[in-house]
Amino acid sequence: METFINWLNGIVWSSALVYVFLGVGLFYSLATRFLQIRHLKDMRKLIFDGGGSATGVSSFQGLAMTLSSRVGIGNVAGVATAIAYGGPGALFWMWIMAFLGAATSFVETTLAQVYKVKENGQLRGGPSFYIEKGLKMKWLAVLYAIVTVVAQGMLLPALQANTVAVGIETAFEIKPSVTGILMVMALGVIIFGGVKRIAKFAEILVPFMAIGYILICFIILGVNFSEIPHMFSLIITSAIGTDATFGGIIGSAIAWGVRRGIYSNAAGVGSEIYGAAAVEVSHPAKQGLVQSFAVYVDTLLICSATGFMILSTGMYNVTPDGMKPLVNNLGGVEPGTIYTQKAVESVLTGVGAPFVALAILLFSFTTLVAYYYSAETCLGYALGKVKRVWIEHILKFIILAIVFYGSIKAATLAWGLGDLGIGSMAWLNIFSILFLSKQAFKVLKDYERQKKEGKDPVFDPAMLGIKGADYWEKEQKYSEYYKGDEAQEEHKQTFISS
Template structure:
């Protein structure tokens, strides 16, 4: 079974998929004239913009919800693997992927906002919605939703939980069954509270965990401050094949850097934008720009922090694509979180193991919460609104059971199944948004025109000729009515 899954993953996660994502990001960046750079000033204010309703998800909560899904154990173990198998230059190509991926995230998030719906008082949206309404392919939308439910609702949570309990046991000696039980209880309190409680949880935890991780990175860099220039030189030279040691690894650096960058921020996979679709904004492009910044936070900040700590302390081995070792600073150590752990231990003895265990706890736990929300949204899409209540309860119980199972058991085969699900989602979504991208381009232009006129951009789907944006047609009428009432009062 493992061989079959590995073979399928070799097909799904082939070089064509990796470079399709890179090419799509380049195309989106050029077609939109690099909004991920031009609108950085706007993004700062849009992140903290509040909606009119206290019951809806704010822009900042939407950002933290998607970061909860993006920032996970891949930001620690994934970066270590990229360096081990692709060399220091892999980190540079992760940056490249993040830069172009920010434009991809803008496109898919804007589309998710355009075609979102109101489901029992909560806003819902994502790839299934814009596949059905934008392309008129209900069967493809259901297929994508089903893959998401299986991958993020059943296969991936146990793996995140297993990483947490293993780290806690290693650092503090607490049995996995105890940690797993606590995880289930806290998780239950959050996921059965609905999207608003999930948003409030992410709003508090995500900034806390990200800032703590960055602070430790600065401590490690500060202790090795004289090595910082040499570290950047090593990254650039390795990435471009200019370093004598890594000259023959440029292909591995590009491949592993792009693939791990994609796996980390998932820009274009569609799995990270369900939370963004639930945000209350006056124009879809607003949340599209905010989510382009989320890619920066995930890869340019958190992943870079991991890479910098590993490289500046020399706590890594280089095993070109898993073949004969080229550099053995650590010896027989499997690439993963242990690289980061030892990097921190070299500066803060006795601190690395417990810190990484706690970091993984926060990273993985918030990711599980985000997985549940994505799976719940997709299941609600498949079954319909009337079956929402009992469906949420059953899915919640399945996720809780999967988390506890993963906490006390190893599930090596699950990694392959999870990769297969995410890769399948990626193939569907990236092709879909390429076909629908003109609508996102049109919305960006509309947003920019209104901004130049000094207006707060408001989306009118009828004026732009975008059909099936039912939520926005009603919302625009409400906004117009409110404006008329305000004008009459004045």
């Protein structure tokens, strides 16, 4: 099984996918005149814009839901494996992927907002919706939905659970089976509570865990302050191939940096925009900008924190695929979470393993919650109008079973399954958004025009010639019908539902 999965990943994660993602990110950056720089001020401001409603969540909750999915083991174990196989330069290419990916994330999130729908009293949206309504390719939309249900409902949860169980066992000597049972119980309480509970859970926990992790990084860097200049020099020279030790593996640095960058922030994969699509805002570009900022938080802050701790303390090995070790500071230690644990332990004795284990627990648990929400959204799309309450319950029990199974199984197969899931979604989504780029660019220009005129941007798809944006068309009709009515909000939900 493991050999077969590795063979599939060799096809899915060929160098073609790496360069496609870099190329698409560069294209969007140029086409939008580097919106990820020009609109930084708006990004920060819009995070707290939009208070949500009975049908949608707030901008901040949408950001938190997205980060709860993005911030996972890719930010800890993923960075460690990138360094282990690509050298310190891989971290630089993760930064490049984040910078370019911020523009890609804007495009896919904006499209998710444009083509979102109201379903069973709640807002839903994502790749399947914009593929159907924008590209008019129902079959591809259904395929993406099915792939997502399999990937985020069956493949990826095992990897998250496995990493948590291993970290907890290392730090506290608690058996993986016990950790698995406890995770199943806690996850069950959350996912049976619906999207509102998911949003509230993410809103509270995500900022707490991210800030705590970065604070520990500052402590590690403070103690190893003298190593910081050398660390940055090593990252840059390794990335461009001028370092004496790592100059010959620049290809591995690019491949593993981009690969783990994609795994971490998933910009262009389409898997992280379901929460963003559920946000109620006055203009799609608003949430698009918020999600661009989420890529920065995920990679430039949290992934960098992990990389800095590992590199500044020297707690890493580098063994490129098919080569002898170039660095062997940790003997035969397997790449992954233990690199970070040893980095923290080297400064805060007795704290490293427990702290990283708890960080992994929080990161992975919120990711599991977000996985369920994405899988549920795609399942609902694939089933259409079929009565599916009992089918959704089956999905919940499958995810809970996979979480327990992943807790007690080997990590190697879990990583292979996770990579396969992410890569499969990536190929389908990246080309879909390319063919819908024109609509996203129109929305951005409309947002910028209204801002320049001193207005709070409001979206009207008819004015831009965008078809298929059914939810927004109803919103516009409602606004015209109740123009000047002081009791607009009182009538709104009834109007939209009708």
